[in-house]
Amino acid sequence: MTPECNNDCPICLNKTTRTRNDETNRRLSVNKIRQLIDEASDIGMVGVYWTGGEPLMEYKNLLHLSEYSSKKGLLPTVITNGGLIGAYGNYKKQNQMLLNKAGLFDLDTSQIVKSLKDSGIIRVYFSIDSSHTTLESVYSDVYNVVPTEAVSRAIIAFLDEGYGKKHNLDAIGHQLRVTATSSGLLTKPTNKIVEDVMRKVGLKLKEELSVNASIYKNEKGQVFLRRLNVASLGDAENFDDNILENKKGEKLFDIQCPHFIPREKAYDDGKHHGDLFIDYDGIVYTCGNHAYPVGDVYEESLVSIIDGINNPSNDGNFSLTRNVYHSLLVLSRHTGIKNIAIGEALRMIYSENPELVHNIQTQCGACSSLGHRKDLQQAFLKAFDKHYT
Known part of the structure; x- marks a missing residue:
C-alpha cells in the first residue's frame, strides 16, 4: 500500500x-x-x-x-x-x-x-x-x-x-x-x-x-x-555472517520452501495455489521476499501474468524468471522433492558449475538469487532440461 x-x-x-x-x-x-x-x-x-x-x-x-x-x-x-x-x-x-x-x-x-x-x-x-x-x-x-x-x-x-x-x-x-x-x-x-x-x-x-x-x-x-x-x-x-542464517555450499541443498507445497486441505480442494506479491511500484513477485519478478501490473493483467507462468515463453522482460518459476513448480511435483524444490535446483546448478553456488548464502537469500541472477537461472534451466525432460 x-x-x-x-x-x-x-x-x-x-x-x-x-x-x-x-x-x-x-x-x-x-x-x-x-x-x-x-x-x-x-x-x-x-x-x-x-x-x-x-x-x-x-x-x-x-x-x-x-x-x-x-x-x-x-x-x-x-x-x-x-x-x-x-x-x-x-x-x-x-x-x-x-x-x-x-x-x-x-x-x-x-x-x-x-x-x-x-x-x-x-x-x-x-x-x-x-x-x-x-x-x-x-x-x-x-x-x-x-x-x-x-x-x-x-x-x-x-x-x-x-x-x-x-x-x-x-x-x-x-x-x-x-x-x-x-x-x-x-x-x-x-x-x-x-x-x-x-x-x-x-x-x-x-x-x-x-x-x-x-x-x-x-x-x-x-x-x-x-x-x-x-x-x-x-x-x-x-x-x-554471524547475524544471517548462513547456509552455504552443499548445505543449501536441503532448503525447504512451503510456497511449493500443493496444499491438500486448501480452499481449492487440493489444486496448487500460491501468493502473488504486488510491490507499490507495480512489479509482481511470486513471493513476499521479492524472489521471483514475473510481471508488471501496468503492462499486463493478473490473468496474463499467471498465464505467463503456466505457459512460459522466451520473449519479454520476465520470460527467464517465468521459465525458472514454472520449472520449480514442475519440480515440486516430482516424487520425493515437493518443498525442497529450491534446494534441488541449487544441487542441480552445483552439479553443472559448483562455482556459481559458492558465494550464495542463507535460505531466502539463496532463493532470491535464483530469481534474479541470469547465470544461475540459465544453469538451472539447462540442468532441468537435462534431468527432467
Missing part, C-alpha cells in the same frame, strides 16, 4: 527504510488497487494481504480497500508492526506527526481495532523482533527500540474483538499471528522481546508445532507464533 513506515528495520524485505522511501516515483493508486482486487476476484483468489511499509500509515484507504475486497470475496489480512495501533503515552507523543498524518492520533487502540474489524479484516500478522527500530525510540524494559507495550495493547484489543480463533478455511488458518525474524546474534534479544509481549498480553505456551512454530493461548483465544531467519536481502545484505 505504501513505502512509508513508522519503523526503520534493516531486515525489511520491502525496501521501506527511511533512507530508501523515495526510490520510486510510481505508486499504486487506490483506483489501481481496486482494479487489481476486481481481477483477483474474477479469477477466484481467496484473500488479500495489506503490507507496506506500514499499512496503518494509509489508515483510511486501508479501511476502504478492505471493505471493497471483502465485498468482492477476498478476505483481507493486514501485516503490521502494531506500533501505530497500540500507540499511547510517550510513544504516542513522540510519533504524533506520523499518527496525525495517518489519521490515528485522536483514536484509541480499541477504536482502531474495531474499525479494522468492521472493514472486514479477517487476520492480523504482527511483526516484532530485535532488528525492528521505531522511528522514535520509546522506553521498553526489554529492548529500548521495540515498543512492546504498544504491540501488546494492540494484540489484547484484537483478542477482545474475537480474533483469537482459527478460521474454517485452511488457507487462512490462525487469525492472530506473530512473526519474529532473527538468527545468530539477533536470536537472544528477539526471544526476550517475544516473551515480553506474550507476558504482557497474558498468553502462555500451549503447543510447540515445530522448532519454528508455536501456539500461545489465554482465556480469550490463541496466537500463532512463527519464527523466521534473517535473509541477506535489503539492508541486511550488509550484516555480518
Whole structure:
C-alpha cells in the first residue's frame, strides 16, 4: 500500500527504510488497487494481504480497500508492526506527526481495532523482533527500540474483538499471528522481546508445532507464533555472517520452501495455489521476499501474468524468471522433492558449475538469487532440461 513506515528495520524485505522511501516515483493508486482486487476476484483468489511499509500509515484507504475486497470475496489480512495501533503515552507523543498524518492520533487502540474489524479484516500478522527500530525510540524494559507495550495493547484489543480463533478455511488458518525474524546474534534479544509481549498480553505456551512454530493461548483465544531467519536481502545484505542464517555450499541443498507445497486441505480442494506479491511500484513477485519478478501490473493483467507462468515463453522482460518459476513448480511435483524444490535446483546448478553456488548464502537469500541472477537461472534451466525432460 505504501513505502512509508513508522519503523526503520534493516531486515525489511520491502525496501521501506527511511533512507530508501523515495526510490520510486510510481505508486499504486487506490483506483489501481481496486482494479487489481476486481481481477483477483474474477479469477477466484481467496484473500488479500495489506503490507507496506506500514499499512496503518494509509489508515483510511486501508479501511476502504478492505471493505471493497471483502465485498468482492477476498478476505483481507493486514501485516503490521502494531506500533501505530497500540500507540499511547510517550510513544504516542513522540510519533504524533506520523499518527496525525495517518489519521490515528485522536483514536484509541480499541477504536482502531474495531474499525479494522468492521472493514472486514479477517487476520492480523504482527511483526516484532530485535532488528525492528521505531522511528522514535520509546522506553521498553526489554529492548529500548521495540515498543512492546504498544504491540501488546494492540494484540489484547484484537483478542477482545474475537480474533483469537482459527478460521474454517485452511488457507487462512490462525487469525492472530506473530512473526519474529532473527538468527545468530539477533536470536537472544528477539526471544526476550517475544516473551515480553506474550507476558504482557497474558498468553502462555500451549503447543510447540515445530522448532519454528508455536501456539500461545489465554482465556480469550490463541496466537500463532512463527519464527523466521534473517535473509541477506535489503539492508541486511550488509550484516555480518554471524547475524544471517548462513547456509552455504552443499548445505543449501536441503532448503525447504512451503510456497511449493500443493496444499491438500486448501480452499481449492487440493489444486496448487500460491501468493502473488504486488510491490507499490507495480512489479509482481511470486513471493513476499521479492524472489521471483514475473510481471508488471501496468503492462499486463493478473490473468496474463499467471498465464505467463503456466505457459512460459522466451520473449519479454520476465520470460527467464517465468521459465525458472514454472520449472520449480514442475519440480515440486516430482516424487520425493515437493518443498525442497529450491534446494534441488541449487544441487542441480552445483552439479553443472559448483562455482556459481559458492558465494550464495542463507535460505531466502539463496532463493532470491535464483530469481534474479541470469547465470544461475540459465544453469538451472539447462540442468532441468537435462534431468527432467
